[in-house]
Amino acid sequence: MCDDAAMDADADPDSDLTARVLASFAGTPSPRLRELTSLLVKHLHAFVAEARPTEAEWAHAIDFLTRTGQLSDDRRQEFILLSDVLGVSMQVIGINHAASETATASTVFGPFFVEGSPEFANGDDLSGGAPGDPCLVTGHIRSTTGVPLPGARIEVWQADETGHYDVQYADLPTPQGRGHLFAAPDGSYRFWTVRPVAYPIPSDGPVGELLRATARPVMRPAHIHFMVTAPAHRTLTTHVFAAGDPHLGHDAVFGERPSLITPFTHHAPGPTVDRDWYSVDFDLVLDPL
Numbered sequence: 001m002c003d004d005a006a007m008d009a010d011a012d013p014d015s016d017l018t019a020r021v022l023a024s025f026a027g028t029p030s031p032r033l034r035e036l037t038s039l040l041v042k043h044l045h046a047f048v049a050e051a052r053p054t055e056a057e058w059a060h061a062i063d064f065l066t067r068t069g070q071l072s073d074d075r076r077q078e079f080i081l082l083s084d085v086l087g088v089s090m091q092v093i094g095i096n097h098a099a100s101e102t103a104t105a106s107t108v109f110g111p112f113f114v115e116g117s118p119e120f121a122n123g124d125d126l127s128g129g130a131p132g133d134p135c136l137v138t139g140h141i142r143s144t145t146g147v148p149l150p151g152a153r154i155e156v157w158q159a160d161e162t163g164h165y166d167v168q169y170a171d172l173p174t175p176q177g178r179g180h181l182f183a184a185p186d187g188s189y190r191f192w193t194v195r196p197v198a199y200p201i202p203s204d205g206p207v208g209e210l211l212r213a214t215a216r217p218v219m220r221p222a223h224i225h226f227m228v229t230a231p232a233h234r235t236l237t238t239h240v241f242a243a244g245d246p247h248l249g250h251d252a253v254f255g256e257r258p259s260l261i262t263p264f265t266h267h268a269p270g271p272t273v274d275r276d277w278y279s280v281d282f283d284l285v286l287d288p289l
């Protein structure tokens with residue numbers, strides 16, 4: 001006699017494994033956590049079923065994730081970088097920050113934000129002595145309703161002319177290319193910094209290994225990071241990208257948005273600045289809550 005069901009079970013005793021793992025989460029009190037764990041199991045099992053990894057490949061994957069975590073701390077966030085290069089960061093931003101057409105587009109947060117940046121007044125220089133061409137950044141903060149947003153908090157962070165953020169140096173005594181200021185009563189802001197340049201994302205860790213193994217570019221086009229908060233408005237995390245940068249179109253972390261590409265104007269040395277310098281005017285428009 002031949003019981004087909006019994007034979008199938010003998011051939012693959014784990015045929016109901018996914019169902020049993022899903023069932024193990026069925027009693028999760030939080031409906032949202034139950035949904036998330038169920039989806040994770042469902043899609044992870046489907047990935048493994050299709051990819052059919054060898055045990056050596058799976059061990060390599062575990063080692064890759066282990067090293068990604070070991071390299072992450074309050075100054076270096078390799079997991080954010082991994083999320084960025086896989087396009088997941090931009091996917092999450094797209095889901096959570098679907099800005100109206102008149103608001104400034106959001107983009108990736110990146111791995112180099114640091115809490116507790118120094119405060120500056122409008123017109124100050126926040127470069128902190130970072131090497132690079134002087135650059136004057138101006139603009140207005142306003143709501144999509146058109147009203148200015150005086151007092152809006154503007155966080156700024158960027159790389160220097162060598163393509164490094166201050167936190168990538170081991171021994172800097174004070175922050176460079178990093179700070180926050182508040183919009184003036186008319187909503188305007190103004191600060192000096194250095195002109196941003198294109199830079200490679202950190203490639204000395206697991207994410208760098210991944211990009212090299214897959215022959216992917218590691219460069220990010222020149223940009224300055226902004227995070228703007230104002231009462232009764234959605235927080236805006238974005239960049240201004242420098243128009244003309246040859247790496248535009250090949251951003252390693254998929255953060256580029258055409259609407260954020262802005263000209264940086266060159267100025268010859270003059271009475272107030274004794275070397276070549278640049279300026280950019282970049283308005284930041286926030287959606288009301």
Ligand SMILES: [Fe+2]
Nearest residue numbers: 110159223225
């Ligand atoms: Fe950046």
